[in-house]
Amino acid sequence: MQAEKVLLELINSPECLSQCQLLLEQGTTSYAQLLAATCLSKLVSRASPLPVEQRIDIRNYILNYVASQPKLAPFVMQALVQVIAKITKLGWFEVLKDQLIFRDITADVKKFLQGTVDHYIIGVMILSELTQEMNLVDYSRPSAKHRKIATSFRDTSLKDILMLACSLLKELLAKPLTIQDRQQESLAMHLLKLVLNCLNFDFIGNSADESADDLCTVQIPTNWRTIFLEPGTLDLFFDLYHSLPPMLSQLALSCLVQFASTRRSLFSNPERAKYLGNLIKGVKQILENPQGLSDPGTYHEFCRFLARLKTNYQLGELVMVKDYPEVIRLIANFTITSLQHWEFAPNSVHYLLTLWQRMVASVPFVKTAEPHLLDTYAPEITKAYITSRLDCVPVVIRDGLEDPLDDTATVFQQLEQLCTVSRCEYEKTCTLLVQLFDQNAQNYQKLLHSSSRNPLEITVQEGRLAWLVYFVGTFVGGRLTYTSTDEHDAMDGELSCRVFQLISLMDAQLPQSSNEKVELAILWFLDQFRKTYVGDQLQHTSKSKHFPFLGISDNYSLSDLRCRTMFYTALTRLLMVDLGEDEDEFENFMLPLTVSFESVTQIFNSSFEQEEAKRMLIGLARDLRGIAFALNTKTSYTMLFDWIYPAYISVLQRAIELWYQEPACTTPILKLMAEFMQNRSQRLNFDVSSPNGILLFREASKMICTYGNQILSLGTLSKDQVYPLKLKGISICYSALKSALCGNYVSFGVFKLYGDNHFDNVLQAFVKMLLSVSHSDLLQYRKLSQSYYPLLECVTQDHMSFITSLEPRVLIYILTSISEGLTAIDTIVSSSCCASLDYIVTYLFKHIAKEGKKTLRCREISQDGQRLFNFMQQNPEVLQQMMSILMNTIIFEDCRNQWSVSRPLLGLILLNEKYFSELRATLINSQPDSKREVLDQCFRNLMEGVEQNLLVKNRDRFTQNMSVFRRDMAEALRSEGASDPGSLDMMS
Incomplete structure (x- = not known):
């Protein structure tokens, strides 16, 4: 913050230019010179520009300064060159005395090219920085003005700069004995960067996002055709690749990537074929002498170069090239070797898989008679990827390396590319995967059932299975409607079946352990399977044998x-x-x-x-x-x-x-x-x-x-x-x-x-x-009891007149079924029995309560109730037995439906107060004298505040009392000195 403050003060100072000049000429450190250069850069970039004369003076001063100080620190030199580029760009259309005074930069640079190697380098740096600055969008300024400047620069200067750079590279290449000199290497580096900046120029103002550079097409201007049609242009950069050290050969390949991306319309068909032939010849030479590819940067650029070939050229054009069979063999071997060395430059694999993915995807559209040979090499690529990933698992686990499976974004991207490649000669891919899946699944089962389970080996097998499941999901997800056959669908079924069997095996292991990577792989597979076979294509992939339950096949069962x-x-x-x-x-x-x-x-x-x-x-x-x-x-x-x-x-x-x-x-x-x-x-x-x-x-x-x-x-x-x-x-x-x-x-x-x-x-x-x-069958068969007792509850709730009209033997049967159901383990049954009993008891209680209030209107109802009352008088033990059961449930058992039990119990007590008193006395007298008073108080509390009616408020009062009663009785009977509760069962 302090440095920024000082810089702002310096820029805003009236003596800014003189102070910057003082720092440049008398500064004791490179950082003082950098401060001056930075200050000048910000000064010339301000929205309100300096006067034209002042900017000319600054530019000329810096040109003279760097010419007199060629040994400046690289970062200082870069900053000063950047100031020259900014002044030139912002003043590109400035006119002084009828001259475009800032466009003579090329003439100034040529003066540097007549000096020492250091001056050569400075001149090339100025051109390189100027090209880059012209291509750089400053979002603080109008974009239209930027495009106007960039277009003018492209039309007037860029071609000459590129030709100059190429001629200088040819001169440099002609001196092989001095190429190892550090100055010569530095010059070569800056020249290659200059060429790369020229080729990376946004020629038409629609540059693609850098993250999608593999899809980029270089829109070379038409008037550059002569440069590209000359065979020596490509040969120059291939020769530079072979001659320069790795750091510089990487830049040569970067230039070749752009040459391979040249727009197709720049050439006629014969010219394009010739140009492609030269590119393929260069690829062949590189692959025949692959020593330089051991450098990760060079290797990465070469992979990009291969991917760009298929991006810009059709498979039909590639197979027509003379050296295609040999080159595709070399590329396949190179790809297989790269996949096998999975730990080396993993980010570069993307470009290799892109190449093969696009080539295989183009197979259905190739019309030429020449063989594309992909049916030979694509299965080998798939096999190499599969086996390399399986082989990496034990190495990753034992050496504690970073697991590729943890980088799911990269894995999914590569699998998406591989799925297209795998569909070429799908039979070979499926055969290999089935074999590997069966082998690893069997080994996994053996380890699980082994007496001496080795956790490390189990983890290794689970890692391999995770990869295999990912592969199956990938290949199934790669199914294309217009190329798939029934045979391919059957192969997908074979693979999917194995994953579903693995799911069952993993489920069986869940209580003990589970592997997150395998589970994530299974989720990936299920998602791919759903998209492919449970989506829009379902009607096309469904066969009658898959729907035997519709009865449309000959062999079906009921x-x-x-x-x-x-x-x-x-x-x-x-x-x-x-x-x-x-x-x-x-x-x-x-x-x-x-x-x-x-x-x-x-x-x-x-x-x-x-x-x-x-x-x-x-x-x-x-x-x-x-x-x-x-x-x-x-x-x-x-x-x-x-x-x-x-x-x-x-x-x-x-x-x-x-x-x-x-x-x-x-x-x-x-x-x-x-x-x-x-x-x-x-x-x-x-x-x-x-x-x-x-x-x-x-x-x-x-x-x-x-x-x-x-x-x-x-x-x-x-x-x-x-x-x-x-x-x-x-x-x-x-x-x-x-x-x-x-x-x-x-x-x-x-x-x-x-x-x-x-x-x-x-x-x-x-x-x-x-x-x-029979009563035993009613309770023995669960579905029968769960349908009968709720039905009986409905009948007793709304149709008691029907119940009262039944013969005594039928009533005995129904009430006995209720009595037996009260103790059922199934709460649906016991709750329905309690409800049915409550409706019956309530109906009887209301009849008795109205016995002295008969009117003509309720005479018929009274007759129904009288029949039930007479039946109960003749069979008093029925209700008494059920009261005993409910009391026994409340006091001695784990009552899970306490509310349901309380509802009929109150009616039973009010109808049978004498019998209730006998039950109470029996229980109390069976206990020691010290407990009788406590138990007697519990029973008094049970009926405390309870009135002689079955209104809702009174029922709720009884239910609350019963909850307290149940708790107090349990404490009393558990306390020391109480008799064995088993002897108190009132049903005995």
């Missing part, structure tokens, strides 16, 4: 058809994206199913080929269930209902009636009906003028009644047949009925009002099917 539900769910969700209210679109979507249903209807009405009809109906039921599952809006569901009712739903009814004894047929149809009854997202809330809700329930009632009556005719079944042939169908019927009763889209009172018996029939069918099932 079990395959299960996948159709999920398949049609996915299709329907895609349809729903833009369906809206478009009924025509929905009809088009359903057209294949319409045709199938019509075919089934014809079969029913004709010869009736049962097996064919069964197969079609099973598929249709699964398809429709998938579609119904995805239709979660009222509009879309209504479209489906209108499509299936009434014509096609009668076909399903007919199938249930005929094939009730075949679960393979009835199960999909019953599940379809259960799905139809689901009021998911309120999709069944039809308009008030629509009878669809009642019509749907009527169809469900018919199907359940038909199935229930028929299935009961099967008689006694063996234990292994009872679930598939009977209980599974019953559980589905119960699920469908539960959905209907709880769906809130049917007013069930309408049925009795209008004399429709469908509701009563389905409830009777429910009871008949229930009585055919």
Whole structure:
């Protein structure tokens, strides 16, 4: 900051120029001279320029100064030369006495070229800096002015500068004996930099981003053709490459990179072919004598040179060159050697892979008869890359080197290039990769199962597998639609299969360990696989053998058809994206199913080929269930209902009636009906003028009644047949009925009002099917219990009049099932039992409470309640047993649904206060005298503040008390001196 402050003060000082002159002439250090040069540079670059005469004086002074001081420090010389360049550029159009006074710089420079070698170097530096300055965009000044100056410089001076530089290089090359002299080397370096600046000039004002230099084309002016057409021009730089030391030969190659990038339109076709031939001849000479490529900088420039050849010339032009076969062989060998030495100049590999990628990508478009030979060399390049990366793994791990896989940006870039190369002679690539994958996967498995697991060897194998997975993902991702064949897709399948097997193996190891590099490689593979085979090309790569569940192949089984539900769910969700209210679109979507249903209807009405009809109906039921599952809006569901009712739903009814004894047929149809009854997202809330809700329930009632009556005719079944042939169908019927009763889209009172018996029939069918099932089976089969108990909860909640109308033996059966379900491990079952019991107890309690308040309006209700009351009086042990179970659960067990248990318990206590007092006394008396008072207080606290009603507020009070009661009882019974809790089980 202090130095910057001093510099600003010096620039703003009126004596700035004289002080700078003083520093240059009398400064004791090079840094004082640098300060003066920097000050002058900023002074001449200001927005308000100095007078023309002053700038001329500064320029002439510096020219004379550097001429008299040729041994200045390089950085001082560079700074002073830069001042001359800035003055020349900014005053390019300045006129004094009818002369463009700043354009005579070339004449001034030629005076330097007549002096010593040091003066030679200064003159070349001035031209080089001037060329670079003319090409440099100053964003603080108008860009239009910059282009005007640059264009004028290009048209008036740049060609002469380039020709001068080339002639000086020829003179230099003609003195091989003195070329090792340091001054001569310095001169050669500055001349090559001058040529490079000329060739790097932005000729038309559209210079590409430097980061994309491999795509650059040099827009050489047309009037430069003679320079480029002369064979000696290219020969000069190839000769310089061979003659100069590595540091300078690198610059010669940089110039050749620009020569190779010359725009194609500069030449006619014959001229371009000749020019390319000279470039290829030079490449051949370099590769035949590759000693100079041992220098990393030279090697890097040569790789750029090779990449530029394919960037600017077509493969069809390259194969026409006389030396092409030999040169492509040499380039292939050079590339293979480079890939094998993976640790040497890794950034240069990009250019080599670019060359091969573009050459292979051009193969389909080559029209010439000459062989391109890429089918011979491209697989070798791929093999070299694969094997070199696998071989580097143990070296990296054992020597602790930087892992190439950690640089994912470079890895992905190279893999993207390699994927194109790998697709040339893909069979060879796949064979190699399959062999390597199998070999390394087997070694990995052996290490995992070895008794003496070597962590280092396992890490090495995982590193190799990570590379192999990256390669598979790359090659699969390189698939091109217009060149791929079924054979190539099969090869992709072979490779992908191995990765999926590796995923399974890695998953099995997850609890113990996992390798991050392998997991990242697998994610890369999955992404490439998705893009290639799970995207737009899916319809082209899908074959009938991939969809056996659609039944379109000859070899399929009924079990395959299960996948159709999920398949049609996915299709329907895609349809729903833009369906809206478009009924025509929905009809088009359903057209294949319409045709199938019509075919089934014809079969029913004709010869009736049962097996064919069964197969079609099973598929249709699964398809429709998938579609119904995805239709979660009222509009879309209504479209489906209108499509299936009434014509096609009668076909399903007919199938249930005929094939009730075949679960393979009835199960999909019953599940379809259960799905139809689901009021998911309120999709069944039809308009008030629509009878669809009642019509749907009527169809469900018919199907359940038909199935229930028929299935009961099967008689006694063996234990292994009872679930598939009977209980599974019953559980589905119960699920469908539960959905209907709880769906809130049917007013069930309408049925009795209008004399429709469908509701009563389905409830009777429910009871008949229930009585055919043993209590043990109800709890043994999870799906059955999870459908029966929630259904019973719905029935007891809204249809207690039906429960009270049942015969005593049926009531005993239902209440016994509730009693056994209260202790079930499954919370769905136990919670539903508690809810059902609560509804029953609440109904009974309300009846008793109203017993003295009978009116004509509630006489019928009173009769229903009286039947239940009479039954309970005759069978008091039923409710008493359930009270014991609930108390036992609260006190002695891990109650996971405490709230659910509390709801019926209060009603039971209020209905059976005497029995509750007996339970209380039994428990307290079984404990030591010291604990009885504590336990008695717990029971008093349980009923504290609880009133003789079942209002919500009173229930909540009891639930809170019960939570405290449970905690206090547990503490009391755990304390010292308490009896063994196991002896207190009130159910014993």
